[in-house]
Amino acid sequence: MAQISARAADLPSGRTAGQGAGRGLARWLASDRVFPKIPYVLVEGLIIVTILIPFILTIYISLLRWRANRPFETATFSGLSNYEVVLTDSLFWASVGRTFYFAGTAVAVELVVGFVLAMLVHQCTRSKKLYTTIILVPMMIVPIVVGYNFSMIYVDSGPLNQLLAPFLEPFGIDPRIRWLSHPVAAQFAIIIADIWQWTSLTFLIFLSGFSALPAQLINAARVMGATPWQIFWRIQFPLLKPAILIAVIIRSMEALKMFDPVVLLTFGGPGTSTQTVAYFLWEQVWVFNKFSFGAAASIVLLVMFSVFIYFGIYLLVSQRATVDRRAA
Amino acid sequence: MARISIKDLQKTFGAHRAVDGISLEIRDGEFLIIVGPSGCGKTTTLNMISGLERPTGGQIVIGDTLVNDLEPGERGLGMVFQDLALFPHMTVFENIAFGLRVKKMPDAEVRRRVAAAAAAVHIEALLEKFPRQCSGGESQRVALARTIVTDPSVFLMDEPLSSLDAKLRVDMRTELKSLHHRLGATFVYVTHDQAEAMTMADRIVVMSKGRIEQVGSPLDIYNRPATRFVAGFFGMPTMNFVEGAVVASGDRRSFRADDVEHPLPAAVPAALAGREAVLGVRSEHVLVGDGASLKGVAQLSEPLGDTTLVHFDIGKGRRLVAKVGPTAAIEPGEALTFQFAAEFCHLFDVHNGARLY
Incomplete structure (x- = not known):
């Protein structure tokens, strides 16, 4: 106590020892040697806590034989047997194939519709903000509300069938389409719901792409006699390639994890006809408690999707890299 | 065509x-x-x-x-x-x-x-x-x-x-x-x-x-x-402008701005006599040195190599710029005398800026 008092007495009047230590720490953190390293420590800390530890745990669990409804102490090391089970599971591969089908169809339509909408809104001279806001609304709605709304739309006597009836009845087709209980129609139902909600995002990406195009390039092409189609095809479209690739990558990453509309509309059914891989994993882990199987399947999917996404990123940077190499 | x-x-x-x-x-x-x-x-x-x-x-x-x-x-x-x-x-x-x-x-x-x-x-x-x-x-x-x-x-x-x-x-x-x-x-x-x-x-x-x-x-x-x-x-530095009035006395024409009076060419129309006007003169037509009657005080000297720009005060906050030879040594605060090359003076309307002469 005497020592502390003595130290406190050494400090300039009006300061306590705690304040002095705080100032010393602040000075140390602000020093040229320490301060530049702070961001790295924070970023690396976040990576370790949020990515690395869960990733290692997942790999670890994938190498065990363990069900979540049994104590962890009963788990035994099983090597790569879980991977073998995953890779030979026909349901797993069927759900992977279905996921690529859903994601591919939904993203393709979202890209085309989002692009066309962005092109039209970009050309609007009036009410541009109003149209933009309206088109962005679906993206901002909570998925569970979207799922509920679409389940109402899809019921046999619901508004969708009512709308289609005048077009189907003249051809003798029963207008009461069982959107959620027919294996093929249910797939379309899920894809349509995804398209409705996420076209907003591709629209937003393309609209920002169109807005970033320098107006003088278009003017130069107009003065040189280019038609609107030539301007679009030769100037705007090539310059929007990076935006298109970004939209493809972002939407593919999300669509490959498609889960909400499946749970909210069909629960993977009828049968397994709308089971995506995310739903398949959820069922294996949370319904059947097959944690180790789920962990192994997750790692397999991570590798598979990473290859797919990195291929997209490679395409995105390759054009730029070609130009830079020529410049070097 | x-x-x-x-x-x-x-x-x-x-x-x-x-x-x-x-x-x-x-x-x-x-x-x-x-x-x-x-x-x-x-x-x-x-x-x-x-x-x-x-x-x-x-x-x-x-x-x-x-x-x-x-x-x-x-x-x-x-x-x-x-x-x-x-x-x-x-x-x-x-x-x-x-x-x-x-x-x-x-x-x-x-x-x-x-x-x-x-x-x-x-x-x-x-x-x-x-x-x-x-x-x-x-x-x-x-x-x-x-x-x-x-x-x-x-x-x-x-x-x-x-x-x-x-x-x-x-x-x-x-x-x-x-x-x-x-x-x-x-x-x-x-x-x-x-x-x-x-x-x-x-x-x-x-x-x-x-x-x-x-x-x-x-x-x-x-x-x-x-x-x-x-x-x-047009012109670098920009043209000098002084507000005042045209004075005519017989065949003589001059421009007066408070205590400053400067002769104008005889060709200036007599009809302008007594009219308020803005005198415009380019810096290269402001002649500094012996023989000139108007007085000013140098404020700033800017040597450009081939010429030197001299900024000087003629009273009441009015500043003019003269383009002088590259070797002219005029220090800030130094008193100087100047005059305008009368044949290169321009007169503009005070209100709409139209050329009068």
Whole structure:
């Protein structure tokens, strides 16, 4: 106590020892040697806590034989047997194939519709903000509300069938389409719901792409006699390639994890006809408690999707890299 | 035939009148430069000639054709933009060829014409490069070649040299002038740089607030400015202005500003006697030294190498600038005497700035 008092007495009047230590720490953190390293420590800390530890745990669990409804102490090391089970599971591969089908169809339509909408809104001279806001609304709605709304739309006597009836009845087709209980129609139902909600995002990406195009390039092409189609095809479209690739990558990453509309509309059914891989994993882990199987399947999917996404990123940077190499 | 006739041309953006009823005849083969400060309507005028802006009123006739309702590509013009507007995803070759490709010209003809255009501006070695790999001067030449290649009868240029450094700008001025000579086409060039206007133009159009202040040859504009605005816009440093009144006594005319009185040429009309006016005199026509009767106190001296600018005070906060010889040593605070070269004095109306003499 005497020592502390003595130290406190050494400090300039009006300061306590705690304040002095705080100032010393602040000075140390602000020093040229320490301060530049702070961001790295924070970023690396976040990576370790949020990515690395869960990733290692997942790999670890994938190498065990363990069900979540049994104590962890009963788990035994099983090597790569879980991977073998995953890779030979026909349901797993069927759900992977279905996921690529859903994601591919939904993203393709979202890209085309989002692009066309962005092109039209970009050309609007009036009410541009109003149209933009309206088109962005679906993206901002909570998925569970979207799922509920679409389940109402899809019921046999619901508004969708009512709308289609005048077009189907003249051809003798029963207008009461069982959107959620027919294996093929249910797939379309899920894809349509995804398209409705996420076209907003591709629209937003393309609209920002169109807005970033320098107006003088278009003017130069107009003065040189280019038609609107030539301007679009030769100037705007090539310059929007990076935006298109970004939209493809972002939407593919999300669509490959498609889960909400499946749970909210069909629960993977009828049968397994709308089971995506995310739903398949959820069922294996949370319904059947097959944690180790789920962990192994997750790692397999991570590798598979990473290859797919990195291929997209490679395409995105390759054009730029070609130009830079020529410049070097 | 590349004569351009502009009649009562107007353009409004909401309540703002960007171009306020201008009329202008641009001769075939002329190098006409439209000059003025930012927001004076010069670029809007050029854009209306090109078709990128639709006039609110008035007529534009190119050759014998009224072009108001024609699309930009139907007017037979070439245009160089302020930021050059080269297509970043195309090679220099494809940039130059663009205007020919959209007209579906045969490939062999495209190659021949691109090669000729590239040779005209000495960029044959750049054809396989991308715009981002070109320097400022090279990009400038690419933009010119892209315009030349379609063989337009009228070239429109919107401040094309503004992004270049000072030395390159001077070099490109010379090149543009020689290009105009070789092509014999009509050039309509917009700039806010009076030096570009003075050095390149056959005629200059000075614009302010959407209106034409004066049209004339560069020396006309410099030596006989039609308004105080034109007088102040041209010349570096800007013209000296002193407010006062014209005094006439028999055949003698003079200008009085409080305690300062200076003789004017006898040719100044007697009708101006007693009228309030602004005297304008360029710095090179302010004579400092022995024999002068008016007094001032030097404030600042700026040696430029070939000349020195002396800023001096003549009382009541009025400052003048004189251009003196490079060896003149005038220190701040030093008393000096000065007078104006009377034959180079200009008189402007106090209220509307119109030239009185």
